[in-house]
Amino acid sequence: xxxxxxxxxxxxxxxxxxxxxxxxxxxWDFGPLEAVYDYEAIRRHISRDRIExxxxxxxxxxxxxxxxxxxxxxxxxxxTPLVRADRLAKALGVREVYVKNDTVNYPTLSFKDRVVAVSxxxxxxxxxxxxxxxxxxxxxxxxxxxxxxVGLESYVLIPADLEASKVLGSLVYGSRVIGIRGPYDKVxxxxxxxxxxxxxxxxxxxxxxxxxEGSKTMGFEIVEQLGWRLPAHTVIPMxxxxxxxxxxxxxxxxxxxxxxxxRPFAIHGAQASGCNPITDAFRKDTELVRPVxxxxxxxxxxxxxxxxxxxxxxxxxxxxxxxxxxxxxxxIVEGIRLLAETTGIFAETAGGVTVACARKLxxxxxxxxxxxxxxxxxxxxxxxxxxxxxxxxxxxVIDPSLREFDRLVSSDINRAPLPTRSEG
Ligand SMILES: *Cc1c(COP(=O)(O)O)cnc(C)c1O
Numbered sequence: 001x002x003x004x005x006x007x008x009x010x011x012x013x014x015x016x017x018x019x020x021x022x023x024x025x026x027x028w029d030f031g032p033l034e035a036v037y038d039y040e041a042i043r044r045h046i047s048r049d050r051i052e053x054x055x056x057x058x059x060x061x062x063x064x065x066x067x068x069x070x071x072x073x074x075x076x077x078x079x080t081p082l083v084r085a086d087r088l089a090k091a092l093g094v095r096e097v098y099v100k101n102d103t104v105n106y107p108t109l110s111f112k113d114r115v116v117a118v119s120x121x122x123x124x125x126x127x128x129x130x131x132x133x134x135x136x137x138x139x140x141x142x143x144x145x146x147x148x149x150v151g152l153e154s155y156v157l158i159p160a161d162l163e164a165s166k167v168l169g170s171l172v173y174g175s176r177v178i179g180i181r182g183p184y185d186k187v188x189x190x191x192x193x194x195x196x197x198x199x200x201x202x203x204x205x206x207x208x209x210x211x212x213e214g215s216k217t218m219g220f221e222i223v224e225q226l227g228w229r230l231p232a233h234t235v236i237p238m239x240x241x242x243x244x245x246x247x248x249x250x251x252x253x254x255x256x257x258x259x260x261x262x263r264p265f266a267i268h269g270a271q272a273s274g275c276n277p278i279t280d281a282f283r284k285d286t287e288l289v290r291p292v293x294x295x296x297x298x299x300x301x302x303x304x305x306x307x308x309x310x311x312x313x314x315x316x317x318x319x320x321x322x323x324x325x326x327x328x329x330x331x332i333v334e335g336i337r338l339l340a341e342t343t344g345i346f347a348e349t350a351g352g353v354t355v356a357c358a359r360k361l362x363x364x365x366x367x368x369x370x371x372x373x374x375x376x377x378x379x380x381x382x383x384x385x386x387x388x389x390x391x392x393x394x395x396x397v398i399d400p401s402l403r404e405f406d407r408l409v410s411s412d413i414n415r416a417p418l419p420t421r422s423e424g
Contacts, residue, residue, distance in 0.1 A: 005042045006066045009033040009209050012312070020066070022126060022201065024208040032308070033209045035066035043257040048228055051259075058114055058217035064253055065118055065217075066210050072124050074117025074146050076106050078217050082225035082374070087342040088355075092362050096372035098231070099339070100222050102379070103347055108145045108169065109380035110138040110301075110348075111218060111243065116146045116203060118214035123152075123201035130155065130200040134191035136184050136239060136301045137166035138379050143203060144175035155200070157187050162300060165383045183295055185306045204240075208308075215243045219250030222374055228260050233322070233373035235268045235358045237350045238278050239302045241313030244269050247376070248316045268367070269317050269324040270357035272297035272332065272349075278310045282324035287314050298329045298387045299349040301379060323366040327356035333391055335359070336381060346381035354378075 009018040013031030024033055042063045054060035058078025059071055081101045089097040102111040116139070123131050132155040133143045140156035147154035156170050160179030170177045180187045188205075195202045203211045223230060230251055236244040248267045254260040271279045274297030281289045289310035295303035307313070317324055327335065335355035340346050347355075354375050361367045381388075398404040 004068060005037045005039075005045070005063050006035055006068070007038060008036040010036045020068070022128075022206045024206055035209055035213050037064065039253070039256050046257060046259065048224075048259060051224065058117065058214070058221070061217055061220040064213075064220070064250070066213050067118070067121055068125055071117060071121040073120035073150050073152075074113060077113045077117040078105065079221055080105050082222060083343060083345070085343045085375075088339065091338060091342055092359055094362055094367065094369050094371070094373065098222075098226070098372070098374045099343055099345060100218060100374055100376050101345055102218065103345060103351070103377055103381065107149070108138070108141040109383065110142065111215070111376075111378040112138040112142040113146070114217050115139070115211045115214035116142040119201070119203035119207045119211035120146050120150070120152065122210040123203070123207060124150070126201070128199070128201035129153065130198070131203060132156065132191070132194070132200045133203045134158075134184070134188040134205065136303060137162050137383070138301050139204065140175075140177070141166060141169040141383075144170040144173040144177075147175065148173040157191055159184055159187055159300075163384050163386060165385065166300075169383065183293075184304050185291070185293075188304075188306075212242050212246055212309075215246035216250035216253070218243070218376060219247035220254065222247075223251065223254055223260050226374075230254075230260055230263050230265045231374040232264070232371040233266045233268060233367050234376065235270055235354055235361065235367075235373060236376045237302055237354045237378055238269045238271050238307065238313055238324075239304045239350075240307045241269070241278055241309035243376070243378070245309050245312045245316050248320060265320060266322040266367075267316055267320040268322040268357070268361055269313055270354045271324070271326045272299035272302055272353050273326040273328045275299070275303045275305060276326040277305060278307055278313050279324040279326040281310065282314055282317060287311050289314070297332075297349075298384070299332055299353050300384075301348065301350045302353060323361055323364075325357035325360045327353050327360070329387075331356040333387060336388070337391075339377070340381070345377060347377045348379035348381050348384040349387055350379050351377040351381070 011026035011031040056079035083099045085097045105113045130153045154175040157178045195205045255262045275295035292305035332352035335352035
């Protein structure tokens with residue numbers, strides 16, 4: 001089978017072509033580099049039947065990913081459930097809602113396993129002895145786990161104040177975990193310096209063009225799981241803005257290779273109010289993204305004050321007819337609870353952001369009530385469980401006696417109906 005549809009890297013700004021190396025910015029204008037494919041060859045080669053005959057992983061869209069050979073890391077990642085969520089749709093007051101559930105992605109319960117599968121496979125193709133990343137938590141977990149699975153040495157750099165589960169979820173794999181005093185932007189800047197000095201594969205720095213393409217698989221899966229149909233609306237959480245731009249790219253690629261019929265698709269972005277540089281620029285009708293120097297939000301996985309792809313995210317949202325929203329900490333917690341109570345899916349804070357922002361987009365009419373939407377839920381709730389402490393009731397504790405149980409069941413407290421959360 002022909003595997004190489006991936007030919008070059010190309011500057012998003014000036015279009016200059018570059019060889020497929022560990023580089024990520026154009027030396028002429030500092031524009032970001034992006035993978036280039038021969039779409040005409042892919043169109044001739046691929047079909048829905050061909051894709052459907054393959055194993056249920058993200059690699060069934062192999063032709064659209066920037067590797068030279070077969071993947072060697074994260075071969076089981078992806079093809080997470082797309083769940084039709086009628087009770088959530090009712091609570092939000094819209095016709096149809098689907099949840100793309102990456103809380104159960106393999107192996108580290110977030111969408112980041114997708115980008116890591118691609119970038120570590122590519123790092124091995126290029127012969128890097130050490131892999132590394134700058135992370136807000138989930139990327140660190142995924143690099144650590146996937147590196148361990150193939151015996152690669154890894155360094156992960158994170159802000160020192162991350163959630164306990166995310167720190168633990170990197171340490172357990174034997175990765176070298178380094179906490180940096182300061183926000184993510186400082187971590188990222190330090191990683192750029194390290195990448196200039198050490199010959200390491202920083203998945204989201206010098207390998208970023210490969211890393212970023214992995215996000216497209218979330219979009220391919222959504223379309224296939226909807227029965228080869230583009231969703232009218234997709235709501236996507238934004239940190240650097242990369243996932244959002246790549247889901248839009250995946251939809252365009254499927255149109256261009258005739259895997260799906262063309263129709264309008266609106267791409268909506270979601271951020272936390274305490275770190276909302278992209279949403280803020282969208283509201284002010286500018287493409288100039290003003291950095292947030294001190295992010296303050298419980299949604300730490302999204303807390304990037306200087307988003308690398310912010311400019312492109314805004315362009316993507318505008319061009320698609322979408323919008324951007326943000327959510328406060330209490331709204332994020334409310335979003336987590338609404339999703340859990342109506343779908344049985346426990347999301348981390350980023351999922352709460354997505355649900356809360358979707359509600360605002362619906363209430364403001366930016367997502368019409370009679371159209372269908374997909375919510376991208378990107379990480380598992382047990383990773384950020386501390387945000388619920390003091391919010392949920394404690395379990396009622398009794399002696400092991402049927403009489404005590406009867407008393408409990410008949411008490412009013414236990415009979416109280418679940419609060420409805422439709423009123424903001
Ligand atoms: C990294 C991450 C995102 C989105 O990140 P981008 O930098 O915008 O691609 C969304 N949700 C979670 C849980 C994440 O960890």
